[in-house]
Amino acid sequence: MVDFSRVQKELQECNKDINVSGISVNPKSDNLSNLIGTITGPVGTPYEGGTFKIDIDLPGGYPFEPPKMKFATKVWHPNISSQSGAICLDILKDQWSPALTIKTALLSIQALLSAPAPDDPQDAVVAQQYLKDYQTFANTARYWTESFAKTSSAGVEEKVGKLAEMGFPEALVRTTLEAVGGDENLALEKLLSG
């Protein structure tokens, strides 16, 4: 049975300084064992400007057992599965401590976004790309952020539609957009130059 008094308190604490931390936790259903956390992409990384949703599942033994967390938003990151959103982070597994909270776990995930550990990957393809061709990795990650983690800006489909209207083939527009990280103007320049 989840210790709901603690979860309740954690939610209150976390949502107090939501503007400062950029981290919020909200119940998904009314039983408080399914939560949705959101973190912002760290500044200076390919994830900057994105808002990432994280599925939180509290096991019965919480806080003595770690919360189960995975990305609900697609992320291009060596330690996060690009397919399932599973997170490879020690404090969510054997290094969990009951002194940690949902908020500190989310903060750790945010730190993981700015400091990937490709030597201990969750997604081998992404890790390979990170090690061999960082620039491509960064572009892809930016594109994914742009495509999946930004709710306010125009969607990728909209940009593809715009560029396709200019006369470029749609498949080329997609790959170009992905290569430059989703930036419409950069993609246009690249399409024009080559």
Add this chain to the structure above:
Amino acid sequence: MDVISNSKDANKKKRVNRSAKLKQSKLDVRREQWLSQVKNKGSKEENKGGVGAKVPVSDMHEGNEGGRGVAIAKLVISAVGEENENEGLLMSDWDSPSNSPTSNMSCSLASNMSNRSVINFAGSSCRSSTSSSGGCGCFYSDMTEEDDGDDGCLDDWEAIADALAAEDVKNECENKTDENENENGVEMSFESETERVKEGVVEDREKVNCRAWRPDDAYRPQGLPNLLKQNSFPMNSDRHYGGGTVWGFKNVGMSLAPLTCPICCEDLDLTDSSFLPCPCGYRLCLFCYKRIFEDNGRCPGCRKQYEQPDQGNANAALKLARSYSMIPRR
């Protein structure tokens, strides 16, 4: 020969209160037991004075059936010789508060007589009882003038015996503490505290006739330990585990402990807040500790393995916590 006859006279006077005196000598023996224990430890400090009067005093204590009051009477008489009536009053006074510290009596002597040897003696015995109160001399000389009736003596004796009985219990507690930890400083300060409490008891009989210093008493010395604290201190030693340690532990623990358990967010009770399972200082309630200990047994604060409670300091902390938790419920 004069000396002996004088002291015999004094003894006759005292035998008026024979029954009181018997009890009193019992009390004296008990008091001497723990005083000699203290002296063994504090003797270095006392000998610094260089007067050397302490050793004969204690010798006489052992030899004399009457105890302190008589011993001092003999010493003073041998030094001064024939005295006026005032001294007789003094003697009757000594008889009654012979449970009170030596320093007080000799201070009163010093204020009444100007004989140099007596003053020396007063100085040395002041040191020997490790009393630090300065104003006791005038106070006791006042009391001497007032107090000359036998009935007064008896009341006196009852009040002091009560106080002393209570203190004997305390001393037992203290002895237990000493067995646990041989800290000289702690003991000495404890003793001076009890001395001061005794003064308080004596003076109080004069004023209120029922209690020690009241907290709002203007005459209450600054150095007197807080009576409220003392009252909350358990008086019977059965459930008592290392009195001084618990006291100190309480002060440290209360100031540092969080109000709620960081794991389960429940309020920490006094047992929990004095519970320190890990050297890193991370505190949690006993329920969460048990849960963690049965699981992986690592401290949530530093991830180090908790020590086994059988030999480790966790158990000691538990014991401390338990004994301490008894205190506020009294």
